[in-house]
Amino acid sequence: MSRSYRIAYIVGLQHCGSTLLDLLLNAHSEAVSVGELFELHEYAHELKPKTEQTRFGSSCTCGADSIWECAFWQAINDQVERRSGLTLRELDLRAQDPVRFADHNRLFFDSLADVTGAKLIIDSSKRFHRLAGLLKYxxxxxxxxxxxxxxxxxxxxxxxxGKASVLRPAAYYRQTTLKTLRLLRDVESIRLRYENLVADPEPNLNEVMLSLGLDYQRSQLNWAEAERHNLAGNRMRRTSSSAITVKDEWREKLGLSRQAMITMLTLPATYATRHY
Ligand SMILES: [Zn+2]
Incomplete structure (x- = not known):
């Protein structure tokens, strides 16, 4: 079945800048972001999401206390229910069974496209396994x-x-980055560096939009003014200022020996991202 929409899936590690990219894409007039969709279950059952700050509970970015108080999510729920008899509470987007995984994800995205008419849907779940499942199943x-x-x-x-060791995070960075590069080797995909996006948002975003089949809109830089209902992500998604700030305190605070250790341990990954 050919579809009238495209899904942009942001894959990367925690703290890779996905909330910023999610918001910049969401601000396009023909795009809509659902944020870190793998957590829909937590939001639908009003449980504490894994990646959300406690004080926000399971509220929507628009300010609604829960997705059940939000007209946007309510409309998606109604459409899912109309199509399948299931509500968002019963939707299992993390299903282990490949057939169920495919059915439920398809149902969600098709319903969302019906309701919003969006040409581009952003899923910023970041997780490798969810992307692998979407591509495979x-x-x-x-x-x-x-x-x-x-x-x-x-x-x-x-x-x-804390003063936590950098050994494990560095090994995780190396393994996950290499694994992701392997997964994407034969898949049409976009590679974007957070540092480039922050230093020069306009040309970088322009290129991303082109690869996604849409024209860049200048209003995307005013991302904080766009309607937002994305799930999870960092506190940036709730701010009212569209300022993009460079986060590079690490240059002063990380210390040279820890920097050297990270550079050494992640070398195979950073080399691969430059050459493959
Ligand atoms: Zn909302």
Whole structure:
């Protein structure tokens, strides 16, 4: 079945800048983001989402106390129910069974496209396994965006609150980045560096939009003014300012020995992203 929409799936590590990219894409007039969709179950059951700050509970970015108080999510729920008899509470987007996984994800995206008429749907779940499942088990038109951040910045964001060792995060960075590159080797996908996006949003976004089959709109830089109902992500999604700030405290605070350690341990991954 050919579809009238495309799904941009942001794949990357925690703290790779996915919330910013998600918001920039969502601000296009023909796009809509659902955020970190793998957490829909938590939001639908009003449980504490894994990646959300406690004080926000399972509220929607628009300010509604839950997705059940939000007209956008309510409309999607009604459409899913009309098509299948299931509600968002029963939808299992993380199903282990491949057939169920494909059916439920297809149902969700088709219903969302029906309701919004969007040409581009953004799923910023980031998780490798969800992307692998979407590519392997479904016929959905998914374009992965591999969002890469300098390992020193990414790992600093992860460990900054303590004196935690950088060994494990560095190994994880290396393994996951290499695994993602392998998965995407034969898939049409986009590779984007967080540092480039932040330093020069306009040309980078322009290129991404072109690869997604849409024209870049200048209003995308005013992302905070766009309607937002994306799930999870960092606190940036709730701000009212569209300012893009460079997060590079790691340059001063990470220390040279930890920087050297990270550089060494992630070398195979950073080399591969430059050469393949
Ligand atoms: Zn909402």
């Amino acid at each position: 479904t016929d959905l038109p998914v374009t992965p965006i591999h969002l890469l951040r300098d390992p020193k910045g990414q790992i600093y964001s992860l460990v900054k609150r």
